[in-house]
Amino acid sequence: xxxxxxxxxxxxxxxxxxQNLVDIGVRCVFLIDMAGNIxxxxxxGKIKHDVYSLAALAAGNFGAVSAMAKIIGEGEFSxxxxxxxxENIHFNKINADFLLIxxxxxxxxxxxxxxxxxxxxxxxxxxxxxxxxx
Amino acid sequence: MxxxxxxxxxxxxxxxxxxPGRGGKTTNLEYIYKxxxxxxxxxxxxIKTHGDxxxxxxxxxxxxxKVNGYDIKVQLYTVPGQVKYNATRRLVLxxxxxxxxxxxxxxxxxxxxxxxxxNLQADLANYKKSIFKIPIVLQFNxxxxxxxGIPLTPVETLEKDLNSQLKTSAFKASALKGTNVVxxxxxxxxxxxxxxxxxLK
Numbered sequence: 001x002x003x004x005x006x007x008x009x010x011x012x013x014x015x016x017x018x019q020n021l022v023d024i025g026v027r028c029v030f031l032i033d034m035a036g037n038i039x040x041x042x043x044x045g046k047i048k049h050d051v052y053s054l055a056a057l058a059a060g061n062f063g064a065v066s067a068m069a070k071i072i073g074e075g076e077f078s079x080x081x082x083x084x085x086x087e088n089i090h091f092n093k094i095n096a097d098f099l100l101i102x103x104x105x106x107x108x109x110x111x112x113x114x115x116x117x118x119x120x121x122x123x124x125x126x127x128x129x130x131x132x133x134x
Numbered sequence: 135m136x137x138x139x140x141x142x143x144x145x146x147x148x149x150x151x152x153x154p155g156r157g158g159k160t161t162n163l164e165y166i167y168k169x170x171x172x173x174x175x176x177x178x179x180x181i182k183t184h185g186d187x188x189x190x191x192x193x194x195x196x197x198x199x200k201v202n203g204y205d206i207k208v209q210l211y212t213v214p215g216q217v218k219y220n221a222t223r224r225l226v227l228x229x230x231x232x233x234x235x236x237x238x239x240x241x242x243x244x245x246x247x248x249x250x251x252x253n254l255q256a257d258l259a260n261y262k263k264s265i266f267k268i269p270i271v272l273q274f275n276x277x278x279x280x281x282x283g284i285p286l287t288p289v290e291t292l293e294k295d296l297n298s299q300l301k302t303s304a305f306k307a308s309a310l311k312g313t314n315v316v317x318x319x320x321x322x323x324x325x326x327x328x329x330x331x332x333x334l335k
Contacts, residue, residue, distance in 0.1 A: 003138070029175040033229060034228050036229070056191075063225040
């Protein structure tokens with residue numbers, strides 16, 4: 001199954017990522033599907049991560065954690081977050097097929113980030129519900 | 135599940151190398167990575183055990199140029215072949231667009247090939263996909279071992295075991311030496327792209 005999104009939908013999603021996340025100071029944010037494809041990404045212009053590899057690993061990581069949750073009888077873990085010395089990575093499931101990954105420094109609190117990610121995720125979910133699969 | 139991005143004029147395609155453990159899936163990707171190092175800008179990602187077996191997957195993104203004005207970004211993955219890694223193997227197949235089944239030509243691995251292709255069929259069914267509908271290419275790997283006197287399963291037998299129903303292209307190959315590795319990849323890419331083009335029309 002292949003799918004596509006319209007230019008206008010992609011523009012709207014990038015605007016949401018920019019305004020809700022990059023503008024509050026996150027370093028890099030990307031919307032991916034569970035297959036590891038990148039749908040949209042935005043960053044603060046100062047970093048150059050290999051986003052395609054990150055997307056593949058993030059999708060795999062999320063899939064592995066979800067499978068672990070099922071084995072121990074949890075539907076899913078609600079907070080998926082990796083903390084580093086300087087950089088942190090946060091995963092937010094949008095729906096069954098899409099994930100929002102945010103990379104941010106210690107200057108942003110996790111609580112504030114989760115709030116903003118939650119708002120962005122809700123708006124993106126609305127756009128994705130318009131998705132057309134041929 | 136290929137994703138077409140009209141904004142960036144880009145298509146992302148997922149191709150997975152599947153097959154029994156120690157059959158040469160990772161070696162295929164390593165050869166491609168070496169051969170096309172000038173065109174592949176990123177490092178190959180591998181998640182493996184200390185024993186050098188693939189634990190989760192290998193990942194190699196590969197730009198193959200433009201089709202109908204769209205940049206085609208092929209993402210090559212391998213699965214772990216060992217039976218015990220069933221759960222992670224299945225995860226890698228999520229959203230797969232095309233498959234290379236790497237069979238081991240060594241006589242002693244004949245049963246493992248048959249078991250693995252059955253496993254593939256079940257894994258695909260888990261995502262509501264049919265092995266008969268998805269683009270798939272077979273590769274009979276390790277043919278170079280014949281020179282060392284190691285008994286190999288005859289191609290006719292491999293065809294009968296693995297390809298009697300699929301009736302798809304099959305390549306005799308040596309991933310280690312690079313024989314037919316690129317041809318296998320080119321074939322699966324062209325089959326996958328033409329399927330995607332048809333789906334999107």
